Amino acid sequence: MKAMLYLIRRSLINLIKGIFKKPSILIGYIFIVVFFGGLILASFLMPSGLIRAGSPQLFNGIMVLAFVFFYTSNLRVTVDRGSTFYRLADVNLLFTAPISPNKILIYGFIKQLGATLVLIVFAMFQIPNLKNNFIFRPYGIWMIILAAVFYALSYPLLGMLVYSWSSKDKQRAKTVKKVLNLLSAVLVLLTLYNLYQTRNLGESIINVFNSPIARYFPLAGWAASIASAAVSGISVEFYVGITGMVLFIAGISIALYHLKLDYYEDVLSGTEYLEAVRKAKREGNTFAFNLKVRDKVSQKLWGTGARTILSKQLLEYRKMSFFFFFDVTTVTIIISTLVFRLIIGREFGGDASLMAILFFSAYMLLLFQAQGRLNVEMERPFIYLIPDSSAKKLFYATAAEHIKNFFDGLLLFLLSGIMFKAGIQTIFACTLTYVAFGSVFVYTDVLSRRIFGWVHSKGLLIFLKVISSLLIQVPGIIAAIIAASYTGSEIMAVYAMCGWGLVLSITFFMFSSGILNNLESAG
Amino acid sequence: MLKVSELTKKYQKVLAVNKVSFQVNPGEIGVLLGPNGAGKSTTIKSIAGLLRFEGKITIDGKDNKSTEAKRVFGYVPETPALYESLTCWEHLEFIARAYNLTDWEDTAEALLQRFDMSDKKKMLAKELSKGMQQKVSLCCALLINPKMVMFDEPMIGLDPKAIKELKEIFVELKNSGCAILISTHIIDSIAEIWDKVLIMNKGEIVANRVREELTASGESLEQIFFEVTGGEDEG
Numbered sequence: 001m002k003a004m005l006y007l008i009r010r011s012l013i014n015l016i017k018g019i020f021k022k023p024s025i026l027i028g029y030i031f032i033v034v035f036f037g038g039l040i041l042a043s044f045l046m047p048s049g050l051i052r053a054g055s056p057q058l059f060n061g062i063m064v065l066a067f068v069f070f071y072t073s074n075l076r077v078t079v080d081r082g083s084t085f086y087r088l089a090d091v092n093l094l095f096t097a098p099i100s101p102n103k104i105l106i107y108g109f110i111k112q113l114g115a116t117l118v119l120i121v122f123a124m125f126q127i128p129n130l131k132n133n134f135i136f137r138p139y140g141i142w143m144i145i146l147a148a149v150f151y152a153l154s155y156p157l158l159g160m161l162v163y164s165w166s167s168k169d170k171q172r173a174k175t176v177k178k179v180l181n182l183l184s185a186v187l188v189l190l191t192l193y194n195l196y197q198t199r200n201l202g203e204s205i206i207n208v209f210n211s212p213i214a215r216y217f218p219l220a221g222w223a224a225s226i227a228s229a230a231v232s233g234i235s236v237e238f239y240v241g242i243t244g245m246v247l248f249i250a251g252i253s254i255a256l257y258h259l260k261l262d263y264y265e266d267v268l269s270g271t272e273y274l275e276a277v278r279k280a281k282r283e284g285n286t287f288a289f290n291l292k293v294r295d296k297v298s299q300k301l302w303g304t305g306a307r308t309i310l311s312k313q314l315l316e317y318r319k320m321s322f323f324f325f326f327d328v329t330t331v332t333i334i335i336s337t338l339v340f341r342l343i344i345g346r347e348f349g350g351d352a353s354l355m356a357i358l359f360f361s362a363y364m365l366l367l368f369q370a371q372g373r374l375n376v377e378m379e380r381p382f383i384y385l386i387p388d389s390s391a392k393k394l395f396y397a398t399a400a401e402h403i404k405n406f407f408d409g410l411l412l413f414l415l416s417g418i419m420f421k422a423g424i425q426t427i428f429a430c431t432l433t434y435v436a437f438g439s440v441f442v443y444t445d446v447l448s449r450r451i452f453g454w455v456h457s458k459g460l461l462i463f464l465k466v467i468s469s470l471l472i473q474v475p476g477i478i479a480a481i482i483a484a485s486y487t488g489s490e491i492m493a494v495y496a497m498c499g500w501g502l503v504l505s506i507t508f509f510m511f512s513s514g515i516l517n518n519l520e521s522a523g
Numbered sequence: 524m525l526k527v528s529e530l531t532k533k534y535q536k537v538l539a540v541n542k543v544s545f546q547v548n549p550g551e552i553g554v555l556l557g558p559n560g561a562g563k564s565t566t567i568k569s570i571a572g573l574l575r576f577e578g579k580i581t582i583d584g585k586d587n588k589s590t591e592a593k594r595v596f597g598y599v600p601e602t603p604a605l606y607e608s609l610t611c612w613e614h615l616e617f618i619a620r621a622y623n624l625t626d627w628e629d630t631a632e633a634l635l636q637r638f639d640m641s642d643k644k645k646m647l648a649k650e651l652s653k654g655m656q657q658k659v660s661l662c663c664a665l666l667i668n669p670k671m672v673m674f675d676e677p678m679i680g681l682d683p684k685a686i687k688e689l690k691e692i693f694v695e696l697k698n699s700g701c702a703i704l705i706s707t708h709i710i711d712s713i714a715e716i717w718d719k720v721l722i723m724n725k726g727e728i729v730a731n732r733v734r735e736e737l738t739a740s741g742e743s744l745e746q747i748f749f750e751v752t753g754g755e756d757e758g
Contacts, residue, residue, distance in 0.1 A: 002620055003617055003620035003621035004621075006616070006617055006620050007606065007609070007617055010608070010609055010613050010617075011606060011608040011609060012608075014608040014609065014610070014613075014647060015608050018608075018647070087604070087606075088602070088604035089604045089605050089606045089607075091573065091604070092598070092600045092603075092604050092660070093605075093606075093614075093617070093618065093621075093663060094621070095571075095572065095573060096571050096572060096573075096593060096596065096598045097593060097618070097621040097622060098590035098591070098593040098594040098621070098622060098623075099590070099593075099621060100590065169535060170535045170536070262575055262588070264572065264573045264574070265573065265574045265575050268568075268573055268574070275604070
């Protein structure tokens with residue numbers, strides 16, 4: 001064990017040393033610590049139930065739904081790729097060392113505890129939202145954190161168990177997938193049927209996901225019961241959840257520790273897959289990774305010089321979309337935005353609904369564009385070598401993204417405009433503003449590269465981009481409020497935001513137009 | 524030293540390696556050749572103890588997955604994968620701890636010196652080029668003073684001086700009684716040093732020759748390779 005403890009200790013020390021070596025990075029990390037510290041503090045201090053006092057049953061239903069989604073989606077990936085706590089360095093240096101697999105498993109768990117921190121931070125992000133809508137117990141936040149910890153510890157174990165069984169035979173893997181699909185289909189159909197009867201999403205979530213079977217269902221139900229103690233208080237379900245989780249984690253761990261283990265093969269493909277994902281992330285290729293590429297698309301490239309980049313990107317979009325620009329991003333943005341709209345309530349009118357959708361979809365777009373397509377281009381040498389001006393190359397390398405945003409925006413606002421009976425002018429204004437938001441995100445990304453350069457941590461770079469993208473919208477929001485209060489028109493507010501977005505985009509474009517002159521300008 | 528008996532590995536219904544048997548003796552350099560998909564990687568991963576398989580693999584007379592066998596077994600993978608947050612020296616210290624080595628520092632210094640890495644020992648793995656990472660990987664495998672060492676494409680990414688040093692190390696290891704197994708695509712790179720060649724095709728060993736046999740027949744390694752693999756491109 002001492003070798004592995006040495007490994008963990010030295011990695012941590014070197015990470016901290018690395019941060020202190022570069023003051024600019026240190027400032028970034030201090031900013032992150034202050035931000036998250038503030039967020040955590042605010043989560044604890046903020047009063048709950050500011051917007052509404054949602055019922056504990058709804059809270060429990062949402063928790064069950066969330067954990068069912070987390071467990072099943074993880075299990076689906078696990079069946080395909082295997083489950084792993086390890087990196088390729090562990091495979092090459094640890095698995096071949098004279099150390100028992102049981103000890104290496106404990107090391108894996110210790111590493112997983114580190115990853116748990118990320119999940120806790122993610123959970124913390126959701127707390128203000130939940131607190132606004134539900135009345136929390138004084139210890140409520142701790143219950144959410146506890147549920148996140150149990151989830152993070154249990155899902156790799158579950159994955160390892162399922163994978164070691166299913167990987168022996170293709171038929172078994174198919175059976176697991178069929179069971180998962182069936183479970184998902186049953187839940188979706190039940191919810192839809194219930195929704196048809198109640199016409200109320202909240203009620204349907206309660207009816208389907210707050211049933212006793214759901215609350216006591218192993219793992220997902222247990223985790224949800226622990227989280228639900230945040231609102232419902234400590235109950236029988238909570239104790240059942242805690243006991244179930246502890247027994248599951250301890251039981252499987254003890255069994256694994258005492259068994260004569262031979263799990264290296266089971267984690268190998270998962271490790272190789274994760275390594276490939278990490279490589280893709282480093283290259284800014286996150287969203288294109290693992291997407292199916294249609295090879296039967298025949299479309300000729302057009303244009304010369306910088307224009308070729310646009311025509312190549314359009315071809316790539318066609319190859320990776322279901323049709324035209326309609327792809328996973330489109331589906332995700334539309335579905336999550338419409339669900340958001342259904343959840344926020346019925347009190348808004350048509351135009352106001354579209355504005356709420358606009359803000360939420362822009363937020364989703366920001367998350368999707370955190371690693372944009374330009375990053376993929378900039379990781380390869382071709383864009384620097386094309387004999388054209390940097391500004392032209394930057395324009396054409398980002399144009400496809402604006403076209404795609406226009407397509408997604410038009411589809412989203414047409415659909416929601418019809419659903420919520422909004423005016424055509426509002427639909428048009430919202431689509432334009434959506435594109436303007438998108439272009440601000442694109443060019444903030446480019447500018448942040450010029451300012452921050454190749455920050456050694458991609459995570460930090462993305463964080464800085466996301467935060468700055470949000471902060472620079474503040475003047476636009478102020479302009480929108482002023483426009484709306486002077487004219488009394490919601491559309492004018494949308495146009496004000498759109499105008500501010502265009503001003504920002506053009507300014508950022510001009511400041512970063514030289515970025516493609518050479519690799520060094522790109523950071 | 525390394526004895527592989529009736530090694531069979533199936534990936535679900537695909538038979539990747541079928542009843543492969545061979546051995547590499549102490550003081551012998553064995554070379555594993557074969558086109559793409561021949562089963563070399565599966566064989567190597569099985570010997571390294573990373574896969575479940577049918578058959579038996581022993582290193583120094585012990586089961587290859589036992590800690591006793593691993594203690595005397597060095598492995599250099601094709602793609603160097605190091606701990607990004609550890610320096611070169613810390614990698615060697617980690618290996619020394621993992622293998623319970625004592626008085627390893629002088630050997631570590633000598634290895635780094637040999638591969639021109641002495642001035643890089645405080646650099647983090649993520650700051651190193653791929654070739655340098657490969658050198659660290661080599662140093663880690665050699666630090667344990669192995670009785671059996673397996674190299675998967677060891678020359679890729681190395682500069683000419685490092686290749687020369689590595690070839691000298693192969694010979695030194697051989698002279699010290701170590702068994703060496705090298706998997707490579709580049710036949711020329713091992714032309715001067717090999718003792719035994721194992722050519723794989725479609726999951727089986729299709730040729731198992733020692734240098735003396737080839738010298739006697741006047742054939743070259745390349746000729747034999749294309750002959751037994753049906754003229755497929757080497758891979």
